[in-house]
Amino acid sequence: MIPNVLTVAGSDSGGGAGIQADLKTMLALGVHGMSVITAVTAQNSLGVQGAWELPVEAVRAQYRSVVDDIGVQAVKTGMLASAELVEAVAELIGGTDAPAVVDPVGVSKHGDSLLAASALASVRTKLLPVATVATPNLDEVAQLTGVHVDSEEQLREAAAAVLAYGPRWVLIKGGHLTGDAVDLLTDGSAEHWLRAPRHDNRHTHGTGCTLASAIASGLAKGLAVPEAVTAAKEYVTGAIEAGFALGGGIGPVDHGWRFRDGA
Template sequence: MTSGPAATSGPAAPAPPRVLTVAGSDSGGGAGIQADLKTMLALGVHGMSVVTAVTAQNSTGVHGAWELPEAAVRAQYRAVVDDIGVQAVKTGMLASATLVETVAELLATTAAPAVVDPVGVSKHGDALLAATALDAVRTRLLPAATVVTPNLDEVAQLTGLTVENEDGMRRAAGAILAYGPRWALVKGGHLAAHGGRAADLLTDGTEEHWLRAPRYGNRHTHGTGCTLASALACGLAQGLTVPDAARAAKAYVTGAIAAGFALGAGIGPVDHGWRTRA
């Protein structure tokens, strides 16, 4: 006589859309691949990862970072894409010119949309990209992107432009598009203006979409950029157009920012599971 539930047979459930994050690890769990995978789970896709670097990180800052070898990054990517397949790829911290060039090459071989978050510094101001890698980002990575999602600090780093208003965001988007991505999503959350609204600009040089949401006073916003880019990749993997995916991602990250919580002695993370607790 046997005990326990009876075995059932039948076809396996269909796999959900698959999204691959190529990024650094945040040991504090608020940003990097940890934030990406939480976002992907919350939005109903299967998340997979290529770790590019390991950071010793908490709510007060980045206390150490170690880049992985090119061979390790390439092997992780090929293992996932060649066997499991992807419907979208999101990139984050790439650390060095060598890894930027490697990832750009890999993206060029992958028939899936790519969302590039050109991570330069952490929320705490710690450098996450070598200065020597900027040219590789401009000339190799951005041309491989479907959408690039720079904040205003990253715009300045990549283009030299200082943005102070919405007209400046338009000029910044044009400068980013000149490097070759199909779309630029310039994030204006660092602007003090806009009457209590956080405004982002999505454009392909022809269409222009302004994404506006309430600005919250919550200081616990660690992982915002990673979360937005990952949510955008999820929407693309689910078959949304770039504008619709961006709008959905903006709505998700706005709720996550509103629900961000204190953790440790510094800046806490956004809440990736806010919809389950709403």
């Protein structure tokens, strides 16, 4: 049986992030991807021109339709937009017997807000406590905890601040720092430092969505959290290296890089 992975996220009309990136990642990694669309965005390589969230009842109906019939081996969340959506999705995940990867999406690659300020408390108190792995970048760490990271040494402080909200594991993504791309995965006890060379490529749209979906794919296959995250980091590093120009702004990572490399 092919493992089933469900993404609960927003649609990116440009195809580089969101639901579209999630499903491409899942296909590339050999799992069956399914989707619950929480919002529709008008989005391209230059930014987000508009966003419209779906009603909570539509999100809940999509989720129940998939989980009750098909079943899931892992769930991944992305853009949830509002407090109402965050709380509804947290309740749904809490009632699902499958690991959950929470990407607490706050802003787009272009700096556009994708989460209402009023939803932050719900992310902290409702969504993070049901996460198997939370994957915030440094901007999202600051948004959620007030901890501002300027150096690799501060990643531990950031991780502790996010773990205080209840996820089992947290992956603090240090991609916004200088030097190697360094991430810290920890459950508050074990630490796993993940390093990769920083590629000279500005076409990195969709990295966060892709990484979280890759982790969920690994968990669905039965990998332990450290192994799933390590494999996901390797996949995303290759996708960044192969990222390509699209439109007039920031292009996407290449989700199909392994197919083209023949790997």
